[in-house]
Amino acid sequence: MSDTKYILGHFEHPDDLMDGIDKLQKGNISIYDVYTPMPIHGIEAKLGVPRSRLPIVAFLCGITGTISGISLLYYTLHKDWPMNIGGKPTLPMPNFVPITFELTILFCALGMVAMFYFRSHLFPGRAPRVMDLRATNDRFVVAIDARINTDHEKIDSLLKDAGAVEVLHNKRKYVSYE
Amino acid sequence: MSSHNESIIREPLVTGKHITYAQVTEDILVPVENKPNKAWWIGFTLAALGAMLWVFSVSYTFWTGIGAWGLNKTVGWAWDITDFVWWVGIGHAGTLISAVLLIFKQNWRNSINRSAEAMTIFAVICAATYVVAHMGRPWLAYWIFPLPNQFGSLWVNFNSPLVWDAFAISTYFTVSLVFWYTGLLPDIATVRDRATGLRRRIYSIMSFGWTGNVKTWQRFEIVSLILAGISTPLVLSVHTIVSMDFATSLIPGWHATLFPPYFVAGAIFSGFAMVQTLLLITRKVMNFENYITMFHIESMNKIIMTTGSIVGIAYLTELFIAWYSGSEYEMYAFANRIAGPYWWAYWSMMTCNVISPQLFWFKKIRTSIPISWVLSIVVNIGMWFERFVIIVTSLHRDFLPSSWAMFYPTWTDVGVFVGSVGLFFTLFLLFLRVLPSIAMAEVKLLLHSASYQQKLKLVKEGHLKEEHVKFYQQSLTKYDSVSEEEIKEIAK
Numbered sequence: 001m002s003d004t005k006y007i008l009g010h011f012e013h014p015d016d017l018m019d020g021i022d023k024l025q026k027g028n029i030s031i032y033d034v035y036t037p038m039p040i041h042g043i044e045a046k047l048g049v050p051r052s053r054l055p056i057v058a059f060l061c062g063i064t065g066t067i068s069g070i071s072l073l074y075y076t077l078h079k080d081w082p083m084n085i086g087g088k089p090t091l092p093m094p095n096f097v098p099i100t101f102e103l104t105i106l107f108c109a110l111g112m113v114a115m116f117y118f119r120s121h122l123f124p125g126r127a128p129r130v131m132d133l134r135a136t137n138d139r140f141v142v143a144i145d146a147r148i149n150t151d152h153e154k155i156d157s158l159l160k161d162a163g164a165v166e167v168l169h170n171k172r173k174y175v176s177y178e
Numbered sequence: 179m180s181s182h183n184e185s186i187i188r189e190p191l192v193t194g195k196h197i198t199y200a201q202v203t204e205d206i207l208v209p210v211e212n213k214p215n216k217a218w219w220i221g222f223t224l225a226a227l228g229a230m231l232w233v234f235s236v237s238y239t240f241w242t243g244i245g246a247w248g249l250n251k252t253v254g255w256a257w258d259i260t261d262f263v264w265w266v267g268i269g270h271a272g273t274l275i276s277a278v279l280l281i282f283k284q285n286w287r288n289s290i291n292r293s294a295e296a297m298t299i300f301a302v303i304c305a306a307t308y309v310v311a312h313m314g315r316p317w318l319a320y321w322i323f324p325l326p327n328q329f330g331s332l333w334v335n336f337n338s339p340l341v342w343d344a345f346a347i348s349t350y351f352t353v354s355l356v357f358w359y360t361g362l363l364p365d366i367a368t369v370r371d372r373a374t375g376l377r378r379r380i381y382s383i384m385s386f387g388w389t390g391n392v393k394t395w396q397r398f399e400i401v402s403l404i405l406a407g408i409s410t411p412l413v414l415s416v417h418t419i420v421s422m423d424f425a426t427s428l429i430p431g432w433h434a435t436l437f438p439p440y441f442v443a444g445a446i447f448s449g450f451a452m453v454q455t456l457l458l459i460t461r462k463v464m465n466f467e468n469y470i471t472m473f474h475i476e477s478m479n480k481i482i483m484t485t486g487s488i489v490g491i492a493y494l495t496e497l498f499i500a501w502y503s504g505s506e507y508e509m510y511a512f513a514n515r516i517a518g519p520y521w522w523a524y525w526s527m528m529t530c531n532v533i534s535p536q537l538f539w540f541k542k543i544r545t546s547i548p549i550s551w552v553l554s555i556v557v558n559i560g561m562w563f564e565r566f567v568i569i570v571t572s573l574h575r576d577f578l579p580s581s582w583a584m585f586y587p588t589w590t591d592v593g594v595f596v597g598s599v600g601l602f603f604t605l606f607l608l609f610l611r612v613l614p615s616i617a618m619a620e621v622k623l624l625l626h627s628a629s630y631q632q633k634l635k636l637v638k639e640g641h642l643k644e645e646h647v648k649f650y651q652q653s654l655t656k657y658d659s660v661s662e663e664e665i666k667e668i669a670k
Contacts, residue, residue: 012199013626037199037368038622039395049392052400062408076324076333085337098342098419102349105412109353109405113360116401117386120394122363126387133371136364136390138199 003171006032007152008132009142009159010166014040017140020162021046024142027158029151032143035135054112054119061111062104069100130175132168139166184627186642186650191286192621192629193659194468199622202469203368206616209464210369214611217463222607228600235593236311244314246590252583253573257591258312260565261598264448265305266347266420267441267561270413271449272298273354276361277409280402285628286477288620289469292365293460293606294453295358296615300605301452302351304598309347311594339422346419353412357405360398363388365614417445424568431511431572434499440492444561447485447531450478451557456606458551460615467659469616472545476656479544482557486535489564493532511572519584520571523563530560545656630660637668 011017017040024031031047034040043049073096077083082090117123135141144155146169159167194201214222239246249256272295279287310316322344324334334341367388370381388394421441424432454475461470500512515524534556538544543553575582609615626632637647651668654660 033391035390036392036395037364037390038619039399040392043392044396047392049396052397054397054400055404058404058408072324073336077336081331081333083335085335088337092337095337098339098415098422099336099345101411101415102342102345105408106349106352108408109356112401112404113356116360116397120397122386122388122394124386125383128367128370128382128385128387128389130367130371130389136368136371136388137203 004146004169005173006170007144007146007155008168009164011140012165014140016163020142020159023158023162029149029155032145035141037136057115058108058112062108065104065107066100069103133175186646189473189653190630190633191624193471195631202618202621206614206618209610225600225603225607228597229604231593232597232601235590235597238590239311248585248587248591250583252576252581253585256570256585257587258308260569261595262305262308263565264562265301267445267448268452269298269301270445271453273409273413277406280406286474289616292617293615296609298354300602304602339426342419343423346416350416364619414442417442429572430507443485443488447489448561450482451554454478454554458547471659472657476544479538479550483535483538490532514575515571523567527560527563527567530556
């Protein structure tokens with residue numbers, strides 16, 4: 001058995017990449033992941049990636065912001081220290097709109113982005129798990145786990161058929177950043 | 179799903195014959211990966227001198243108190259708030275471009291959103307300094323936030339639009355920053371994967387470990403869309419609340435329900451003018467002509483013209499309502515603006531903001547780079563005068579004629595303003611050097627649909643109607659980045 005860990009198929013055009021994914025899937029080859037320099041529409045459906053649940057997170061965070069805003073205003077202006085400001089009511093709902101709105105937006109944005117970073121393991125200083133340096137530049141890279149899919153020649157020919165410009169057999173999973 | 183073909187009658191957003199994905203990266207990273215050229219150094223030196231003036235003037239203000247400014251007991255707000263509103267207004271274009279234009283699927287935003295967002299962040303930083311400085315005791319600036327305190331605990335007055343403004347501006351700044359940085363991650367990763375040594379390490383930390391795999395891109399797109407969705411009302415709310423600083427008062431000339439839409443239109447107007455000022459120079463100096471094309475310039479000019487017209491209508495409506503309301507004091511405030519001692523400020527505002535953008539009805543003018551640049555500066559000057567007129571001329575003749583006064587700026591007023599312009603340009607020039615100033619990943623999306631070469635391919639394939647091709651060929655003549663041979667090639 002060869003010591004190839006991952007096979008990478010490099011494509012120059014997103015259409016070729018999609019074609020390559022189709023061919024691999026028809027040949028019963030499982031795809032580990034795909035790395036692209038830009039988002040490719042429709043690729044999630046092809047790879048069976050489930051819908052993102054981040055919109056739910058955004059909604060929950062936004063609602064938390066709304067409730068926090070109203071609670072803050074209710075507590076400070078009405079409950080803790082009611083002030084007589086020109087004889088106006090201590091619960092002036094129209095005046096509460098701007099701050100409640102701003103806090104809704106703030107909580108929604110920060111909560112959703114924090115969850116995105118957390119779930120995608122993005123944080124300052126994280127060692128990049130990059131398989132090929134050109135995947136952030138001009139190549140669309142399909143990665144195949146070579147130890148699960150043992151018929152390497154078949155993978156090679158499928159990738160080349162679909163128009164892969166380069167097929168790499170890598171002994172290491174990630175590019176070293178040291 | 180394969181990439182679909184865009185209609186031929188739409189103008190290309192990326193020009194140039196041999197643009198590939200690799201070429202996009204190469205072109206955009208030139209300023210980031212190489213030593214700065216002479217033009218950059220000259221600009222940076224001037225800007226840094228301005229920034230030093232800012233540091234000096236602001237320090238002097240903090241040291242002596244706001245008595246250093248030309249304020250008096252009648253005119254309690256003048257240059258500081260004028261400059262604040264001016265900068266916040268300028269700070270509206272970035273998020274507008276990245277949010278509103280994303281929702282409306284205006285693909286031309288892809289190559290200008292990054293630098294416009296950076297500009298937004300720097301403009302809001304400049305604006306925030308005035309808020310802090312005009313408080314007089316800046317070390318107590320945290321008093322505007324509802325923190326538990328030892329006064330019993332006495333909370334801030336949430337009925338005050340000044341407190342709303344603190345919330346609005348800080349939310350706007352935070353969300354804009356998060357939106358901008360999240361969008362930067364893929365591009366920082368590109369820089370990282372091309373760099374070596376220390377640069378690679380630094381960009382590696384800044385890239386948060388971005389790899390560009392399917393799931394991350396999927397989440398990235400969802401996050402961008404939702405951020406755009408929530409930023410759209412946010413951007414409108416910010417200047418609405420800024421206008422309420424004035425509109426909820428009882429001063430004639432300020433107390434108007436028209437203020438929120440009028441201020442928002444003015445903010446978009448001045449924001450796009452500043453984007454135009456910056457990008458016309460950037461595209462030339464950085465050789466971005468293929469990415470920021472004549473179509474982008476023309477589109478921005480059209481927005482400047484539209485919002486300039488809205489602002490013009492708002493000015494006239496204000497005048498009409500002052501007369502129609504029958505309120506003597508309201509009418510006096512406007513008569514005083516038109517023909518009082520500050521008539522020159524009012525008429526500068528009217529000329530710069532209402533008349534000059536109407537020149538963009540002429541195609542020759544809105545596709546001319548030098549004229550567009552000059553007009554963008556004119557608009558910025560006009561928008562500064564607008565705020566000066568609203569603030570100073572409404573205040574200087576107040577309810578008691580015995581306390582009527584004039585406002586004269588001191589050197590500190592001028593120094594803080596000129597200095598903040600320097601600070602803004604210093605930050606912007608540094609940004610151009612350190613980070614990719616065009617969103618590479620987003621421009622790459624356009625390469626196989628909205629580029630000159632893709633359209634050329636479609637024409638060569640020859641399934642198109644002849645009049646459509648003719649129309650397309652005609653539309654290319656305005657581009658300064660498409661040569662005559664390239665236009666002729668379409669006809670063959």
